Amino acid sequence: MRNEQEVLAQLLQLAERDDRIRCVVMNGSRVNPNAPVDFMQDYDIDFYMTNLGDHPYNTDRSWIEAFGERVVVQYEYFEDGSSIYMMQFKDSVRIDLSFKDIGSIQEVYQDSLSKVLLDKDDLDLKLPEPNDSSYLVQKPSRYLWDVHIVELWWLQVCIAKELWRDEIPRAKNLYDQYFMESLRFLLEWHVGANYDWKVNVGTAGKWFKRFLEPDIYEQFLSLYCGADPEEQWEKLNQAGELVRRIGVPLAAKLGYDYPADEERNVTEYVEKVRRLPRDAQSLDG
Structure with missing residues (x-):
């Protein structure tokens, strides 16, 4: 089974290779200091990108293979053009990966469980330490x-x-x-x-x-x-x-x-x- 460092490295590698992905944010239980810790915790990841309606991840899904053998993948598309892949892999790793428009980056301030993993544009969001005050x-x-x-x-x-x-x-x-x-x-x-x-x-x-x-x-x-x-x-x-x-x-x-x-x-x-x-x-x- 992959550990957290390995999974995050895979995600960041994907983001760093694509110029359209400008910011990566993790939220959810893995950044909640009050959440119980176990190996089945999800990885809740948001990719904020330019040219959202033009990216290939929704049409060519071969990129998922790099994350391991799949159990099942659920996909959802939203009216604003964003989408999410909820992916369960055979080694128990679960990744919920969202693709969002960089123009909506300010929404991170609405979720106190937000941690920036990658910021290509030096946005300097100045988020507080993740906490569950929003919940x-x-x-x-x-x-x-x-x-x-x-x-x-x-x-x-x-x-x-x-x-x-x-x-x-x-x-x-x-x-x-x-x-x-x-x-x-x-x-x-x-x-x-x-x-x-x-x-x-x-x-x-x-x-x-x-x-x-x-x-x-x-x-x-x-x-x-x-x-x-x-x-x-x-x-x-x-x-x-x-x-x-x-x-x-x-x-x-x-x-x-x-x-x-x-x-x-x-x-x-x-x-x-x-x-x-x-x-x-x-x-x-």
Whole structure:
């Protein structure tokens, strides 16, 4: 397996050979002093170049071969002409390489995890030492709080309807994607408040284990479930317990309102739907 110095040398060699590539910037976990270190960390690299619409890397992809044997490569092209190659190699090296217009170089100031590796034009960007200040959990506005805390009860009604209809793919879509996303927001804010809003929990809460209380973390993980309807009913009920456990004290800490009436009404409604026979014509059965 190649080490970091070898991989960066390969990337810089490619950049130095091409006059169109004027600046190389690395960002992401490899420049984050607070990120866990392991051999699978991605290399997030931006090539800033002139004549962006005229470069050959998107049409002739033989250049990828110099980086090793591929497992899979994902490519994405954007409206501004930039593109990204997400490349996984057999020795476990993963490189996400973006090609961007040099005219957008000022965007590096928007990402505190930016480190210049090559500057052919002496731009002297004067970036601060990489830090994760751009990724700290932000205290929610009252509006954002209201949106997600009510969403956590609103979605339970929607999920209950789909479970009663035996439309499991839609129920799982609502629960796994939308409900769990709002729950992650709630847990992020819980952690943020506990750490004085100076904490980064990682994408989709991937570092929750480092910052959540162990019992809360285990309770959160236990809410993930399969496609069995009865299991999903149980997890929906348990999820409500976690929302209440975190939401009530957090609302008080933030100085916002907790939707106690919605919680009570939704809990009663969901339980009524759960008891309905499949051939019911109304909530009365």
